[in-house]
Amino acid sequence: MLVNVVGLGYIGLPTALMLAANGVRVVGTDYNKELVKKLSAGQISFEEDHLPELFEKALDAGIRFTDEYKSADFYIIAVPTPYSKSTRKIDPVYVVNAVKNVLDVCPDGSIIVIESTISPGTIDKCIRPLVGERSVRLAHAPERIIPGNMVYELVHNSRTIGTDDPETGELVRSVYASFCQGDIVLTDIKTAEMSKVVENTFRDINIAYANELSRICHEAGMDVYEVIRIANRHPRVNILNPGPGVGGHCISVDPWFLVGDFPELTPLIHTARTTNDSQPEYILKLIREIMEKNGLKDISRVGLYGLTYKENVDDTRESPTLQLLEIMEDHLSGGKMQVYDPYVKTDMVSNQHHDLNAFLNAVDMVVVMVGHNEILANADILKDKIVFDTRHVLIQEGIYHL
Numbered sequence: 001m002l003v004n005v006v007g008l009g010y011i012g013l014p015t016a017l018m019l020a021a022n023g024v025r026v027v028g029t030d031y032n033k034e035l036v037k038k039l040s041a042g043q044i045s046f047e048e049d050h051l052p053e054l055f056e057k058a059l060d061a062g063i064r065f066t067d068e069y070k071s072a073d074f075y076i077i078a079v080p081t082p083y084s085k086s087t088r089k090i091d092p093v094y095v096v097n098a099v100k101n102v103l104d105v106c107p108d109g110s111i112i113v114i115e116s117t118i119s120p121g122t123i124d125k126c127i128r129p130l131v132g133e134r135s136v137r138l139a140h141a142p143e144r145i146i147p148g149n150m151v152y153e154l155v156h157n158s159r160t161i162g163t164d165d166p167e168t169g170e171l172v173r174s175v176y177a178s179f180c181q182g183d184i185v186l187t188d189i190k191t192a193e194m195s196k197v198v199e200n201t202f203r204d205i206n207i208a209y210a211n212e213l214s215r216i217c218h219e220a221g222m223d224v225y226e227v228i229r230i231a232n233r234h235p236r237v238n239i240l241n242p243g244p245g246v247g248g249h250c251i252s253v254d255p256w257f258l259v260g261d262f263p264e265l266t267p268l269i270h271t272a273r274t275t276n277d278s279q280p281e282y283i284l285k286l287i288r289e290i291m292e293k294n295g296l297k298d299i300s301r302v303g304l305y306g307l308t309y310k311e312n313v314d315d316t317r318e319s320p321t322l323q324l325l326e327i328m329e330d331h332l333s334g335g336k337m338q339v340y341d342p343y344v345k346t347d348m349v350s351n352q353h354h355d356l357n358a359f360l361n362a363v364d365m366v367v368v369m370v371g372h373n374e375i376l377a378n379a380d381i382l383k384d385k386i387v388f389d390t391r392h393v394l395i396q397e398g399i400y401h402l
């Protein structure tokens, strides 16, 4: 059997490597020729724990990379699914194009599995009409791995597989069972679509609750972390952490699919999303408060530590730091803050440093936007600075928190 994994990004690549490393014949396809060249030359495309070792194993097992779609028995589509900022509905263009390209080359009897997160009903609405009368089977097996712990979670997480009939479900299960040691739950396609979106929405709402609590506690002069720590001792309470906002291409996007499709029925989801989206602006307000308290007038002497959407990854999509910088532009607030992230090697914003010491020399105040291990391991170099830790990762005295 040959598996063609389409889309070699944050999800498709680890999945393709995992299959290959576990004895499945795999060819990975991506329309980005540069990426294909890089992978074919044995260079990994993003930083993730244990991915380099997995890459080695997959190369030894004979994985191939190409920009062409291949005739195969089994396809896994893992391309991005953005949402339209105006309608809030899913923009399925990448999935639709990938499936069209697959249909041009796939033999009858093949199975096309969509792993990309899609709003409930997308396969019925946008993919089935493309397949028409062809005897090609569809499935939805939404990915669930968390950046930062992808390789472990690929093996150990439970998976959901939605198909039109149990026989196809078993076939798809057998492919994923080549590496997945978690439970594999079979269901119908629409339930699989919905359950994935619901999982990420649940997390978004929980984080929004934590962020709202942080604002209440700030106003009341209380320590939100102490409040959450104590509340979480209750056996049925598990409040997540407040932070500078919610980034990444998943949690900050997927809840909008439900709001877009069911606007009248989603006031809670909408409010949570809006709360999390407004958190960078709230952080900016707190930065100004702390500057004022310390007699600091020049915003260009303030540094944002961290540009990625969370710790120890190199992914900057929808990152709270980028959102905060965008808000500052909108407010035309004069000077620009300094920025540094050890994982971001290319220049993305102005005043971006690539050396921690140079960054620290340029600032009097550091705002920790991301709790990368680098800053945890070197926390004492911040001792002469005013520090605002939005992630609650530093334990030193005299640090400002949410």
Ligand code: SAJ
Pocket (backbone or CB within 6 Å): 117, 143, 144, 145, 146, 147, 199, 200, 203, 207, 240, 241, 242, 243, 244, 245, 246, 247, 248, 249, 250, 251, 309, 310, 311
């Ligand atoms: N965050 C907080 N407070 C928290 C937890 C997270 O502010 O207590 C922030 C993070 O810093 C980040 C954002 O939320 O900016 C999202 O990060 P995350 O670590 O919660 O999740 P993602 O986006 O990296 O991955 C999520 C996961 N979904 C769930 O946990 C339900 C992952 O399992 C999914 O596979 C992934 O979305 C996806 O691709 O859908």
